[in-house]
Amino acid sequence: MKLYNVxxxxxxxxxxxxxxxxxxLSKHEITGYTTYEVDGNGARGIRGQGLKTExxxxxxxxxxxxxxPDVVEEISRTLFADFAIILYVSDVGILRTEKF
Amino acid sequence: MDILQxxxxxxxxxxxxxxxxxxxxxxxxxxxxxxxAISEFLPIYLLAAIGxxxxxxxxxxxxxxxxxxxxxxxGLSLLFTLNHYQILRRLGKFNIFDSYALASxxxxxxxxxxxxxxxxxxxxxxxxxxxxxxxxxxxxxxxxILAIFLTNMAVSKxxxxxxxxxxxxxxxxxxxxxQETKTKLSQVLHESITGKAIVILLGxxxxxxxxxEEGFSSIKIVFDEMFTGAIVIFMIxxxxxxxxxxxxxxxxxxxLIAFAIIMPTFNGIVGVLVATGMGLSLGGAVMFGxxxxxxxxxxxxxxxxxxIPQAKPSLYITSALGITFPYNIIVLLPIMFSISTLVHNGDxxxxxxxxxxxxxx
Numbered sequence: 186m187k188l189y190n191v192x193x194x195x196x197x198x199x200x201x202x203x204x205x206x207x208x209x210l211s212k213h214e215i216t217g218y219t220t221y222e223v224d225g226n227g228a229r230g231i232r233g234q235g236l237k238t239e240x241x242x243x244x245x246x247x248x249x250x251x252x253x254p255d256v257v258e259e260i261s262r263t264l265f266a267d268f269a270i271i272l273y274v275s276d277v278g279i280l281r282t283e284k285f
Numbered sequence: 286m287d288i289l290q291x292x293x294x295x296x297x298x299x300x301x302x303x304x305x306x307x308x309x310x311x312x313x314x315x316x317x318x319x320x321x322a323i324s325e326f327l328p329i330y331l332l333a334a335i336g337x338x339x340x341x342x343x344x345x346x347x348x349x350x351x352x353x354x355x356x357x358x359x360g361l362s363l364l365f366t367l368n369h370y371q372i373l374r375r376l377g378k379f380n381i382f383d384s385y386a387l388a389s390x391x392x393x394x395x396x397x398x399x400x401x402x403x404x405x406x407x408x409x410x411x412x413x414x415x416x417x418x419x420x421x422x423x424x425x426x427x428x429x430i431l432a433i434f435l436t437n438m439a440v441s442k443x444x445x446x447x448x449x450x451x452x453x454x455x456x457x458x459x460x461x462x463x464q465e466t467k468t469k470l471s472q473v474l475h476e477s478i479t480g481k482a483i484v485i486l487l488g489x490x491x492x493x494x495x496x497x498e499e500g501f502s503s504i505k506i507v508f509d510e511m512f513t514g515a516i517v518i519f520m521i522x523x524x525x526x527x528x529x530x531x532x533x534x535x536x537x538x539x540x541l542i543a544f545a546i547i548m549p550t551f552n553g554i555v556g557v558l559v560a561t562g563m564g565l566s567l568g569g570a571v572m573f574g575x576x577x578x579x580x581x582x583x584x585x586x587x588x589x590x591x592x593i594p595q596a597k598p599s600l601y602i603t604s605a606l607g608i609t610f611p612y613n614i615i616v617l618l619p620i621m622f623s624i625s626t627l628v629h630n631g632d633x634x635x636x637x638x639x640x641x642x643x644x645x646x
Contacts, residue, residue, distance in 0.1 A: 201590035235526045236602070237325065238586040267594035 188278030192253050196244045202268040203242050209259050219245045229269045291619035303517045307524015319522040327519040331400045333489045334508045335418045340493020342415020351416035358420050365552050366392030366428045377540045385432040386589045386596030390605050392428030395579035401614045402575040404513045406568045413568035422486040426477035433473050433592040473592045533603045545608035553578030557621050561628045570625040580605035
């Protein structure tokens with residue numbers, strides 16, 4: 186089995202920032218992503234209870250390393266100041282390179 | 286005395302009691318909670334019921350007399366939003382983003398508050414003009430659009446000034462920023478008009494208008510008789526959310542707490558008097574006042590978080606839901622009802638209205 190190295194970008198953020206993130210992704214021609222609603226606690230207190238607009242969401246994107254700096258730069262420049270957001274990058278291996 | 290009695294009897298209605306119960310449940314950290322699907326469904330149901338009633342009544346009364354109240358409501362909503370902004374910015378010393386976000390939250394309307402108002406009138410045995418449901422739909426985006434437009438103007442002015450003073454800087458990024466600001470407004474406009482609240486409300490008004498009283502009789506049991514019961518269930522949820530936020534109220538500061546009580550009172554009373562002057566019925570004037578007094582807390586975060594992300598949502602959600610909403614449904618509603626009764630019963634109510642207006646000017 187041959188694995189190819191790519192990056193997994195994981196963004197945990199308030200649900201109202203989800204649209205902005207997906208817009209940024211599509212601007213950088215990244216069409217594939219996975220999102221799911223999550224609960225949690227952090228700098229802005231316990232999230233995920235109460236109003237639907239105050240939930241958190243986790244966005245996972247697999248992308249090639251060369252696209253990563255631009256995407257991360259744009260997310261941090263436009264969203265970090267105003268939204269509850271945590272972002273991290275990990276190394277993952279994939280089987281089919283043509284999909285990413 | 287009359288008002289106090291009315292507030293007292295209002296306190297003991299199921300709607301208010303269940304709201305207070307929800308607050309208590311949240312305070313004792315109970316795990317009581319309305320299932321998510323139901324709390325998402327109930328606003329849609331309430332808006333559908335409001336719209337159907339409005340549509341049926343509009344069929345009976347016609348559109349002609351709707352235009353003036355609607356235009357006046359839009360005018361007042363815009364005026365109040367500007368007024369809120371000045372107060373918050375100058376007296377409250379809030380930053381420009383928080384000021385505009387709060388100003389529009391209080392200029393916008395609350396559909397849940399509107400539902401509670403309708404049910405309050407039902408308890409009092411009073412009806413209101415059906416076209417107010419249409420006014421509710423039209424007013425929903427008005428204050429937001431104004432605030433977002435003004436915020437963007439202010440931001441682009443700042444950017445332009447910065448651009449002048451740092452011409453050596455890389456300006457390409459600033460141009461992109463300006464462009465984004467412009468597209469944001471049309472996006473917000475599109476989003477709020479196609480948003481679920483307005484779509485279901487307008488759709489139900491049209492359906493109500495088509496089916497009329499006869500067609501409604503087959504669905505009456507769901508959309509009329511269950512209306513107050515559905516609000517009661519929703520009130521548990523609202524109480525729980527408000528209860529969870531009680532601790533945050535201390536953080537919003539004394540100025541905003543006062544603002545969240547005084548502004549709705551002022552707006553609501555002006556609304557009742559203006560509506561009476563326009564010839565609306567006793568109940569209609571109360572609902573008109575309530576439209577202007579209410580603050581938006583379900584639609585506001587979704588719209589403002591995108592359009593004015595710099596504003597702190599904890600400020601506008603907490604003040605609208607934690608302070609203004611309970612105050613409106615418990616205290617202000619009976620006050621406006623008493624005032625409306627007073628100006629409608631006095632002979633020559635329009636003279637009284639003119640008299641009071643003159644007093645203010």
